[in-house]
Amino acid sequence: MNTPRRILLICAGGRMGQAIVRLLANGSCPGLQLAAAIDGPGCPLLGRDAGTAAGAGELGVPIRADLAAALAGHPEVAVDFSSPAATTAAASPMASAGVPWVVGTTGLDDTARAAVTCAAKSIPVVLSANMSLGINLLTALVAQAARTLAGCGYDCEIIERHHRRKKDAPSGTALELGAAAAQGLGWNLRETAIHGRAGLTGPRPDKQIGFHAVRGGDFVGDHTVLFAADGECLELGHRATSRETFALGALRAAAWLPGRAPGLYGMRDGLGLQPGGAPWTA
Secondary structure (H helix, E strand, O other): OOOOEEEEEEOOOOHHHHHHHHHHHOOOOOOEEEEEEEOOOOOOOOOOEHHHHOOOOOOOOEEEOOHHHHHHOOOOEEEEOOOHHHHHHHHHHHHHHOOOEEEOOOOOOHHHHHHHHHHOOOOEEEEOOOOOHHHHHHHHHHHHHHHHHOOOOOEEEEEEEEOOOOOOOOOHHHHHHHHHHHHHHOOOHHHHEEEOOOOOOOOOOOOOEEEEEEEOOOOOEEEEEEEEEOOEEEEEEEEEOOOHHHHHHHHHHHHHOOOOOOEEEOHHHHOOOOOOOOOOOO
16 A cells, blocks of 8 residues: 655645645545644644644644744645745745645735746646636636637636635636636737726727626635627636635645656646646546
8 A cells, every 4th residue: 555645734724724634634635644734923723733723633733833844854745825925935945845846825926936936946846826627627728719719809808706805816717717818819918908997998909808806705716708709708617616626636736746857837737738748646
């Protein structure tokens, strides 16, 4: 019987971190084992057992705030759903320790992305704003649809809905979907994106991708991409009903990543939806 891979979980006290702990505790990913759990200094769960804090029973792994100590325990892979600042700060230690790194942190700015990209020169890194397998399939379909419809008079709009506590807008997933659409259309997303509309805006330009963020209630995550033309509208969408879908995707990535060459990977690499991608296997 193979020994389970030992996971370091970063942001173990957050909603995503707790969802991952529950999956590890209930045996949903038998090839993986929680070895260390950390969170920020202000986390109210510091010192508590990660399993107990997640409602999954005691696991014997306390939540700590010391990344260096966690890395000294030689985890085989790390899963990170923290904040842009925490992910930026973790990049150099992760690279120095040689630990493969699954990054699901959203809202990354250019500085954070540069730090993750630099780490990927030394270690394999999966970076994805959404670990759901369904969303990553949707992203590939959006790119394909955009390529097919380019130059045919279709307008692209992206609508996303999340719970009232989400801190960033638009969601990282919406931006990834927009990037896929822009790639398929042959456009530069930074030059064509518009975030909401108000007032006397005038006619819609042809070369534009609109983003619309809804916040309220307990939406886990809804994303819809519209390709609208005179006489018809194509809608491609995904609705998440549980955070476990993201957590399970992250754990599949964690099982797949060790042993890969240093570099920056996306979820679609492992799904075989990009050139060179290999199917996810533990």
